[in-house]
Amino acid sequence: MPVCWAKSITLPDGHRANAIYLPGDSLVKHRYIAIDDQLSGMFPLERLCLLHEMVHIKVGPDNGHGEEFITEFRRVLDANKWEVMGCIDSSPEAPKINEGAG
Numbered sequence: 803m804p805v806c807w808a809k810s811i812t813l814p815d816g817h818r819a820n821a822i823y824l825p826g827d828s829l830v831k832h833r834y835i836a837i838d839d840q841l842s843g844m845f846p847l848e849r850l851c852l853l854h855e856m857v858h859i860k861v862g863p864d865n866g867h868g869e870e871f872i873t874e875f876r877r878v879l880d881a882n883k884w885e886v887m888g889c890i891d892s893s894p895e896a897p898k899i900n901e902g903a904g
């Protein structure tokens with residue numbers, strides 16, 4: 803599955819998106835995933851977006867973010883031990899809020 807960076811992604815309804823899966827059509831023969839290049843280097847956000855689009859491919863790109871999508875997304879996150887990477891829950895390196903004096 804080709805993945806490319808996009809300058810920006812605008813959905814048909816006018817909303818912006820961080821990433822999108824394009825299943826291909828008569829104009830664009832090849833299916834690919836595009837990710838907003840503003841996320842480039844912002845690990846792990848770009849990977850999270852990629853994973854998100856890959857889940858869309860698996861459950862079917864037209865099925866939106868229903869229960870099936872959420873279940874599968876959660877499954878792959880768990881399979882990746884994503885929470886250990888500090889992406890979901892707090893990690894040891896999480897910034898501490900210092901209320902300080904004054």
Ligand SMILES: [Zn+2]
Pocket residue numbers: 854858866867
């Ligand atoms: Zn989505």
